[in-house]
Amino acid sequence: xLDIVKRFFKIAFREWTxxxxxxxxxxxxxxxxxxxxxxYPLPYMKEISEKVPAGIVDLDRTAFSRELIRMADATxxxxxxxxxxxxxxxxxxxxxxxxxxxxxxxxxxxxxVRKGSNVTLGxxxxxxxxxxxxxxxxxxxxxxxxxxxxxKVKRLVARGNSLAExxxxxxxxxxxxxxxxxxxxxxxxxxxxxxxxxxxxxxxxIGISILGGPRKNRxxxxxxxxxxxxxxxxxxxxxxRSAAYLVHYFSFITIYHFGIYNIFGFPQRGDLFTLFxxxxxxxxxxxxxxxxxxxxFERRETGMQIFLCLSxxxxxxxxxxxxxxxMPEWIQILGAFIPxxxxxxxxxxxxxxxxxxxxxxxxxxxxxxxxxFYLILGLTIGKRHDFIRHVWEQRGSQRLAEHLKKFHPFS
Amino acid sequence: MSQLFSYETPRHxxxxxxxxxMSQLSMRIIQGLRxxxxxxxxxxxxxxxxxxxxxxxxxxxxxxxxxxxxEKDALRSETPKLSLYVNAQSMLTGNLIxxxxxxxxxxxxxxxxxxxxxxxxSTELHTIGNPTSSYIFFLLxxxxxxxxxxxxxxCGVFVFSWPFREKTxxxxxxxANQSPVIAVLGRYVPLLxxxxxxFLIITVLVRHAVPMSxxxxxxxxxxxxxxxxxCLGMSLSFVGVSGSMRLATSAAGVIGGPAFAFTGxxxxxxxxxxxxxxxAFCLPLTHFLRAQSAMFxxxxxxxxxxxxxxxxxxxxxxxLLLGIVTMTHQIKKYVRAEEDA
Numbered sequence: 001x002l003d004i005v006k007r008f009f010k011i012a013f014r015e016w017t018x019x020x021x022x023x024x025x026x027x028x029x030x031x032x033x034x035x036x037x038x039x040y041p042l043p044y045m046k047e048i049s050e051k052v053p054a055g056i057v058d059l060d061r062t063a064f065s066r067e068l069i070r071m072a073d074a075t076x077x078x079x080x081x082x083x084x085x086x087x088x089x090x091x092x093x094x095x096x097x098x099x100x101x102x103x104x105x106x107x108x109x110x111x112x113v114r115k116g117s118n119v120t121l122g123x124x125x126x127x128x129x130x131x132x133x134x135x136x137x138x139x140x141x142x143x144x145x146x147x148x149x150x151x152k153v154k155r156l157v158a159r160g161n162s163l164a165e166x167x168x169x170x171x172x173x174x175x176x177x178x179x180x181x182x183x184x185x186x187x188x189x190x191x192x193x194x195x196x197x198x199x200x201x202x203x204x205x206i207g208i209s210i211l212g213g214p215r216k217n218r219x220x221x222x223x224x225x226x227x228x229x230x231x232x233x234x235x236x237x238x239x240x241r242s243a244a245y246l247v248h249y250f251s252f253i254t255i256y257h258f259g260i261y262n263i264f265g266f267p268q269r270g271d272l273f274t275l276f277x278x279x280x281x282x283x284x285x286x287x288x289x290x291x292x293x294x295x296x297f298e299r300r301e302t303g304m305q306i307f308l309c310l311s312x313x314x315x316x317x318x319x320x321x322x323x324x325x326x327m328p329e330w331i332q333i334l335g336a337f338i339p340x341x342x343x344x345x346x347x348x349x350x351x352x353x354x355x356x357x358x359x360x361x362x363x364x365x366x367x368x369x370x371x372x373f374y375l376i377l378g379l380t381i382g383k384r385h386d387f388i389r390h391v392w393e394q395r396g397s398q399r400l401a402e403h404l405k406k407f408h409p410f411s
Numbered sequence: 412m413s414q415l416f417s418y419e420t421p422r423h424x425x426x427x428x429x430x431x432x433m434s435q436l437s438m439r440i441i442q443g444l445r446x447x448x449x450x451x452x453x454x455x456x457x458x459x460x461x462x463x464x465x466x467x468x469x470x471x472x473x474x475x476x477x478x479x480x481x482e483k484d485a486l487r488s489e490t491p492k493l494s495l496y497v498n499a500q501s502m503l504t505g506n507l508i509x510x511x512x513x514x515x516x517x518x519x520x521x522x523x524x525x526x527x528x529x530x531x532x533s534t535e536l537h538t539i540g541n542p543t544s545s546y547i548f549f550l551l552x553x554x555x556x557x558x559x560x561x562x563x564x565x566c567g568v569f570v571f572s573w574p575f576r577e578k579t580x581x582x583x584x585x586x587a588n589q590s591p592v593i594a595v596l597g598r599y600v601p602l603l604x605x606x607x608x609x610f611l612i613i614t615v616l617v618r619h620a621v622p623m624s625x626x627x628x629x630x631x632x633x634x635x636x637x638x639x640x641x642c643l644g645m646s647l648s649f650v651g652v653s654g655s656m657r658l659a660t661s662a663a664g665v666i667g668g669p670a671f672a673f674t675g676x677x678x679x680x681x682x683x684x685x686x687x688x689x690x691a692f693c694l695p696l697t698h699f700l701r702a703q704s705a706m707f708x709x710x711x712x713x714x715x716x717x718x719x720x721x722x723x724x725x726x727x728x729x730x731l732l733l734g735i736v737t738m739t740h741q742i743k744k745y746v747r748a749e750e751d752a
Contacts, residue, residue, distance in 0.1 A: 024657050032665075040669050043683045043691075054677060088711070094539065095705045095712035100679070103534075119527055121534050128704035130549040131677050134506060141534045148532030155528060168488035169527050173440075173481070173520040175493045177509055180466060182499035185597070187678050190502050195669075206566025242546055301576075301656050305569055308664045309562045312554060312671070321503060321550075325423040328414050345469050348500050355467035 004236065011229045011240030012247075018211060019248060021222040024300065029207040029245075033252050036199040040266045044188030052135045053081040053092045055102035064110035068147055074101070077139035087124075094126055101125035103144075113151055113222030131187075173356045181353040182267060189266045193352055194320040195255055197282075201314070201340050204249060204283070204308050205290045209303025213294025214238040214382045216389065234386045238291060238379060245287045246280070252278045257351070269354030277357055278346055279369035285339040288374035295381050318344040337373075342366045412558065413617045416551045420544070424504050426512075427454040427462040435481035440493075440519050444475075449511040459496075466496070472504040473497045475512060485523060540707025548707075550677075553700055555613060556638070557671035560696040563606050563639050565665040567646030570598050571738070572656035578752075580745035591739035599647065599731075603640055604687040610635045625705045630716045634702040637723035641695035642667070644730025651737025654744070670696045676704075698723045 019029045056072065058065050073080040079098050084090045090102040104122040112119050123140045125133030149170055156166035177208055182189045212218045216238050217230045232240070253275050261268040297303045316322065317335035324341070335341045346363035349355035357364065418733035426444070430437055444452045454471050457461035462474040476494040484491035495512055497505040512747055541548040574580040588595035611632055621632070640682070649659035673691040674684075680688055680697075691697045705712035 019595035024661075027661055035665065036669070039665075039673060043672050043687050044684045045684055046676055049679045049682045053681070064615055091539070091708055094624050096715040096718075097675075097701065097704070116531075118529050121532065122537060123534050124537045124539055126704065127538040127544070127707050128553075128700075129676070129679075130538070130541070130544060132679055133538060133544075135536075137536050141536075144534045145530070148530050151531040152528065155531070165488050170601070171517075171520065172485050172488075172490065172523050172527070173436075173493060174490055175495055175513055175516050177498045178464075178494060179499035180496050185499050185502070187502075190500060191672075191677075195672075204634070232427050275678050297454045299576075301569070303659055304657075304660050304664065305565050308557070308565050308668060311668060312558050312561070313412060313415075316412065316554070320501075322416065323421050323424070323501075323504060328417060331415055349467050349469060352500055353467050353498075358532045359464060359467045 007229070007232060008236055008240045009233055011236055012243040014229050015211070016248060018222060019207075019244070020218070022211070022220055024210050025207060026204055028210060028246065028304075032203040032206075034255065036203075037196055037252075037256060037260045038263075038410045040195050040199070041188050041192045041260070044186070044192060045264070046352060047133060047186030047188045047265075048184055048383055049132060049187070050076055050277060051079040052077060052101075052132050052378075054078040054100045054136045054139070055082050055084055055093060055099040056080055057087045057090050057102055057104040059085075059107040060105050060109040062110040064113065064147075065105045065315035067396050068105065068143060071143040071146065072139060075139040075143060077135040090119035090124075094124070097126075100129050100132040101140070105141045116155070127131050150200070160339050181269075186266075188264060189352065191321075192264065193348055194315065194318065196260070197340050197344045198311060198315050198318075200249060200252055200282075200341070201286050201338075202311050204245060204286045205293065206304050207305050208287065208290030209294040210300045210309070211294075211298050212300075213291045214241060214378065215295070216386060222259040233381075234383055238382060242287045242291060243394060245290070246283050248274060249283045250279055260353070265292055267352045274357055275347075278343075278350055278360070278364065280370065281364045282343040282346070285343075285367045285371035285374060288371050288378050289339060292378035292381060295378070295385065314338050314340055317341060320348075336366075337370065339367060339370060342370070412552055412554055416545075417553070421449050421504065422472075423451040424449060424508055425454060425471045426450045426452055427456050427465055427474045428452055428463055429456050429459055429474065429476045431479040432481040436482035436485060436519070439476045440477065440516055443515040443519050444512065445737040446514060447511055449507055463496075463598075466498050472501055473508045473512075477679050503649060542708075550615075552617060553671065553674070553676045554701065555617060556635075556699055556703070557674075557696060559606070559610055559635075560638065560642055560670050560694075561663070561667040563602075563642040564646045564649075565660060565669040566648055567602060567643045568656065568659040568663050570602060571595070571647050572659055575650075575654065575741070575745050576656045578745075578749055579748045580742055582747050584665065584742055588673075592735055593740045594742060595647065596737055596739050599643055603636075603643055606639045606643075607636050610639065623706075624697065624709075624711060626710065629701055630706055630713065633720055634699045634716070634723065637720060637727055638699040640693045641723055641726040641730055644727055644734050645695070647734025648730050648737060651734050651741055654741045667692070670694050673697070674700050676700055693726075695723060695726055698726070 014054070019025050032037065056069050058069065069080055069083060072078060087104055090099065092103065093099045104124065108121065109119055121144050123137055125136050133398045134224065152170050153166045156169055157163060161169060179185050214234065225229065247304050254272065257270065257275055259271060285307065294303060317331060317338060342363040346360040349360045428441065441452060444450055456465065456474070458473065459476060462471065465471045466474060474496040478491060481491040493516060495509060497509055499505055538544050574583040574690065583594055614631060614635065622722055646663055648661065650660040653659045670734065673687060673694060674697045675691065680691055683685065683691070698719040702716040705715040705719065
């Protein structure tokens with residue numbers, strides 16, 4: 001028994017040393033998760049898009065319209081890039097991405113308002129930049145409503161109401177809005193944590209595939225001369241190597257928690273113990289998925305190419321930007337087999353929202369179930385390959401030899 | 412991916428409610444919200460911490476808090492304050508819910524106050540090129556281009572480095588009459604046309620709902636051609652410089668993988684650090700998306716789209732030349748090595 005335990009740890013340690021001695025493994029299992037974690041948040045360092053350039057088409061050219069322009073320029077959301085004479089000029093700048101939206105003040109704006117009429121201002125945004133359009137629409141609507149509120153209160157006072165009554169009549173049930181868990185509504189805090197989980201999953205899947213998963217007798221340069229554990233019994237090989245990946249990836253949870261979250265100032269409410277408990281379920285599922293998928297790749301690079309191309313679909317399938325319940329059923333089913341589908345909301349809840357393990361227990365259970373599912377697949381396929389190899393070694397069949405050539409081409 | 416966004420806008424988003432005022436007014440607000448197709452009001456919490464826990468569990472997206480004596484305060488013109496707590500970690504749903512609740516509560520409030528008069532100044536919102544504010548036009552067409560960007564780079568690396576990997580460079584070289592340029596173009600040109608055709612078909616399929624003008628189609632088709640040509644040129648250069656499938660695939664992954672984040676489609680380029688803006692400028696995807704976005708504005712966008720296509724054209728020339736020069740060196744090196752072996 002002690003021998004088995006010793007051998008298990010030796011296999012795990014041997015696999016772990018490969019992460020630092022095999023050049024491709026270093027790149028994928030050590031460098032990639034760090035580089036991406038630093039490189040991906042860079043565009044969002046400012047977190048919020050303040051002072052988005054916007055334009056105003058002023059067809060009225062009165063003191064009242066100029067006041068509106070000044071108010072718009074004073075908002076935090078937008079800055080008035082230019083005041084245009086025609087909407088064609090504004091559209092030209094919109095197409096050139098000099099502005100991301102504009103407001104059109106109609107001719108006779110001031111006089112119509114003074115007469116007591118209701119005036120509608122057109123706010124136009126770029127349909128390809130909905131996130132920025134929101135800034136533009138919010139800022140223009142707010143300043144228009146603010147200017148309108150002043151006029152409205154004056155009209156109500158003129159009808160015999162007190163100032164306090166007029167203010168209450170103007171907006172009888174105001175709503176206060178609070179952003180929970182991401183106070184400044186930062187874009188980086190919204191998108192980066194989800195991507196970090198994807199990076200961990202993809203780098204681990206690719207890493208396992210380039211090292212051959214549970215394959216027997218791999219022929220890596222870095223293993224040359226010290227490969228006495230390459231023909232270990234299947235279960236020892238499978239679980240020993242899995243343990244190396246699992247433990248290694250806990251270090252990234254620590255680095256992300258103490259390093260990346262602090263460097264980029266993301267909301268950090270989780271504690272390390274809870275995150276490790278989550279990591280056990282998440283990495284367990286990913287490692288088993290990797291140990292299974294790795295057995296289908298004939299070359300070390302194949303996994304890289306496939307999982308690289310699948311990164312974007314995996315990210316969106318998780319429902320972090322678009323609710324999963326609003327995806328077609330077949331995509332939801334497909335997504336149910338991807339660990340990040342559960343890991344992304346669980347990580348966000350634990351680390352960004354300060355949830356307890358109890359709050360995210362349903363995700364953790366799903367991750368364990370997924371891990372169990374992939375474990376059965378990985379063990380079945382791996383054991384089958386080992387069995388075929390054993391039979392071939394006994395009988396020397398040509399057909400089996402060809403099968404093995406496909407299964408053990410790693411060099 | 413187009414199926415993923417097929418609902419265009421999410422509906423029936425779960426919102427929890429804490430009601431401390433069991434009055435007619437609060438019932439009217441809840442009824443108004445129950446009639447809405449955007450939000451789903453099926454979770455009544457005992458108190459705020461209960462709802463907060465449900466927010467953390469991902470069961471609801473927001474919490475509406477109706478304070479005690481809301482109706483009394485409203486009737487006494489003391490402006491009671493409803494509070495909406497939104498999970499800002501889910502940006503899209505948060506924005507949709509805030510907008511809907513503001514509108515429904517505003518409508519109920521307007522009916523409550525008989526002395527109220529209409530707003531003297533209102534706004535009318537229009538999204539040019541995307542009248543329904545559909546995610547298909549905002550996000551999907553960008554994501555599809557981003558997927559092509561990475562797939563073309565990654566597969567380009569695979570195809571160009573295959574002979575090095577399989578030690579068949581001599582066969583390739585001699586089949587091209589010992590001309591590295593012909594050898595490279597023999598792989599580059601078919602790939603270019605296959606991916607371009609694929610991209611065109613997908614564009615037509617995805618954008619069938621809103622017909623494109625002929626000019627828009629031509630500009631987008633030209634942009635797709637140039638983007639694929641530039642991506643293949645980049646993968647050629649990665650293989651040419653590294654001489655290895657593994658390193659070149661890694662380079663394609665690092666540069667192409669997160670490219671969409673750097674293009675300014677979801678977060679403005681202007682708000683990014685200058686060095687990130689320069690990096691974004693080097694990516695073919697940035698210029699293709701700019702050309703595509705410019706065409707949203709109609710004919711006015713053509714000249715701006717052409718500027719982006721010119722930059723893409725420049726990138727094609729640069730990467731192709733660099734790729735051919737470096738691949739010439741690598742092909743000769745591998746041929747020598749194979750002949751020596």
